[in-house]
Amino acid sequence: MAKNELVIALAGNPNSGKTTLFNALTGARQYVGNWPGVTVEKKEGKVKQDGKDIVIVDLPGTYSLSPYSMEEIIAKDFVVNEKPDVVVNIVDASNIERNLFLSIQLLELGRPTVIALNMMDVAKSRGYEIDIAKLSKELSVPIIPIVASKGQGVKELISAAIVASTSNFELSSGIKSLLEKNKEHEKESANLELADExxxxxxxxxxxxxxxKSVKRPTESKATLSDKVDYFLTHKYLGIPIFALIMFFTFYFTFDLVGNVFNEAIDGFIAESLSPAVEAGLIAIGGQEWLISLVVDGIIAGVGGVIIFIPNVACLFFMISLMEDTGYMARVAFIMDRSMRNIGLNGKAFIPMVLGLGCNVPAIMSTRTLESEKDRLTAILINPFVSCSARLPVYTLFAAAFFPGNEKYVVFSLYLLGIMIAILVGLIFKKTLFKADETPFIMELPPYRFPSLKNLALHIWDRVKGFLIRAGTLIFGASVVLWFVLGFNMSGPVEINESFGAGIGKIIAPIFTPLGFGNWEAALSLLTGVVAKEVVISNMAIIYGIGEAAGDFATALSGTFSLVSAYAFMVFVLLYTPCIAVIGVVKRETNSYKWTIFSGAYQLFVAWFVAMIVYQIGSLFF
Incomplete structure (x- = not known):
């Protein structure tokens, strides 16, 4: 950090509104990386107020600073060792007693602190009356009431943090007394666990x-709106069917309702305007034939074959973000707990599976919240079966080409199949490799909240931006390489059937014959898909020399794919070895080459076996 910058650390319990406050403060002026040496996400953002350049560091959400989890260790180490100028502790005013436990621990660390009393509107609606002046006096710390989701009190909070950074910090007499009592018990007790209790x-x-002294709580606990909604959404029998309907609507929204409308517009622009214009421009300046082919048939066809699916990706992430921001995602873990226990896991293990719908990399990283190491390893190994957004372009194109009008049903069936295979494999692992006692499932269900449009936009942009970066770097590079291997061999430029790529594809194609797509084009596309699943489509666009429209693909692929083999191909893409980014995070999270190699190999076998069953049985009926 620059010396003239004020560093503010945001600390708080999960579901206290910490991320909402961070987004409200920093907006798009934030970047995401990893904490040094670990794969826990690190967020930083910048803001300027009252003439100060301020760096906001979003610490991992944690209930305490006890050194038992990576999140707790990171939060405590940052405050103690990095010494931020101010710690802003976000406290849920509607759940103040539990939240203040972390507050006391933060104050004990001795850094200037300001408490942001968040969700004041929720607390008021529940009948809480908080005397902020008395509470501030008792804790000897500035307390600013805010409603982060509406931006209320945010500027006042930063102003108070700036003042606190230059003020003398001193613990209240009550906390000093508490510290002294704790030290006495530590000296008297030889049992550290008992001392902690x-x-x-x-x-x-x-x-x-x-x-x-400072809070008047409601005398009667009346049922809240969240309680009434939860009666249905977390119902013993209705919970899972409702979740299935919500997921089905997610795909209906992603394809029929919104996504495909914009797809057609982008596809038309690329095929009818961009490609002809670029080709004409290169011809006008005397561009060589190989250069025109590289740009038009390689780069534009390859990258364009992926970016037309940005509307679908944006729609999918909109729905996932909506479930997260409203608080429904936590309910999903709750309602799936019973089903997950059938495979020896608890409901918390289902959250990485849902996150995998976006990307398997952060989903696998999120498994570190599982208490059992065996549970965590099981969750890591089954997570890639949950279909990420990178596979979505393959499904979208094949479903539109071979199942027009029924795309949402086909894609929904693939996502459902991926989750079913993950659960089945998890059951096999827990009965064989990872036998262990069940771990308890403890999770706080946050109240339902109306999501902030700003937060939704930031979440969607963050994911779409990542998709665009992949298109502009990884897929761009892969398209150039693919154009070369499909246009040359050792003797120079050749027809595509005689190219390096065709030779490689023909070697491995027989492996896929029992699956219904034993041609070199499909084989090579699947091989390159290990780089990034989107490359499967960009490869096919280059191989067949066609545009990105579903009709073009249907015509080109009709000679090599039937309805059954097209579905089997999508099943294989769903289940086979994930991309190199996922392979890398499996290695980092397991710290084992053995488990990394096992992960890629067994997933390849499962994909081959299931796709073979689909094709062989499907061929009997279609």
């Missing part, structure tokens, strides 16, 4: 005393 009890005893 006593410290926890003393802390909550102190918090209860503070709350009695």
């Amino acid at each position: 006593i410290k926890t009890d003393l802390t909550y005893e102190y918090i209860e005393g503070v709350i009695k």
